[in-house]
Amino acid sequence: MSDRPGYRTVERPALTLADRLVFPAILKGMAITASHIFEKKVTMQYPEEKWTLPEYYRGVPSLVMDDENREKCVACSLCEFVCPPRAITIVPEERPGGGREEKQPAVFDIDMLRCIFCGYCEEVCPEEAIFMSKEYEVVGRSREEMVFHKDRLYEIGGVRKDPHRKWKNADDEARAQGRGHGHGPAQV
Numbered sequence: 028m029s030d031r032p033g034y035r036t037v038e039r040p041a042l043t044l045a046d047r048l049v050f051p052a053i054l055k056g057m058a059i060t061a062s063h064i065f066e067k068k069v070t071m072q073y074p075e076e077k078w079t080l081p082e083y084y085r086g087v088p089s090l091v092m093d094d095e096n097r098e099k100c101v102a103c104s105l106c107e108f109v110c111p112p113r114a115i116t117i118v119p120e121e122r123p124g125g126g127r128e129e130k131q132p133a134v135f136d137i138d139m140l141r142c143i144f145c146g147y148c149e150e151v152c153p154e155e156a157i158f159m160s161k162e163y164e165v166v167g168r169s170r171e172e173m174v175f176h177k178d179r180l181y182e183i184g185g186v187r188k189d190p191h192r193k194w195k196n197a198d199d200e201a202r203a204q205g206r207g208h209g210h211g212p213a214q215v
């Protein structure tokens with residue numbers, strides 16, 4: 028049949044005799060199984076043993092603190108906006124101390140049943156506050172348990188060294204201008 032405009036006919040490859048028979052595939056499978064008999068170890072003893080993950084692995088998205096235990100997130104909601112499956116829910120609140128305009132998240136939830144681990148949230152974050160972690164054990168006994176709240180997201184993310192020392196500089200500035208004591212440690 029000739030190709031119609033916009034269509035391309037793909038020829039189906041002809042099956043060989045081995046493809047048509049069942050026994051070659053069975054024998055091939057048995058040969059693979061037999062080859063494992065002489066190997067020392069085949070099964071990984073999970074969860075005691077874990078995978079060694081490659082550097083580029085994208086696991087659960089997580090929030091990070093700076094090295095002075097302050098929340099880096101300013102609740103700008105960019106990640107919430109960009110998230111394709113709408114897995115993120117943020118409720119902002121005023122950041123205590125210092126009288127500056129910055130916010131922090133009162134609520135920061137990620138529904139792991141919706142998350143597709145695309146990494147857009149990490150890409151878009153202007154504060155380097157959200158990162159794709161190496162954590163891949165996403166378990167829960169109910170839909171509610173699969174919504175990871177702020178405290179759990181910080182537990183996974185932990186602390187990241189902040190070379191910009193944004194809050195330290197903001198604190199120094201606030202003190203110098205007599206605008207209070209600056210931003211206290213995170214209230215997670």
Ligand code: SF4
Pocket residue numbers: 088106109110111112113114115137141142143144145146147148149
């Ligand atoms: S990794 Fe993708 S899907 Fe998951 S929370 Fe971030 S933006 Fe949303």
Ligand code: SF4
Pocket residue numbers: 099100101102103104105106107117151152153154155156157
């Ligand atoms: S994690 Fe980043 S992008 Fe998301 S609300 Fe916080 S500062 Fe904004």
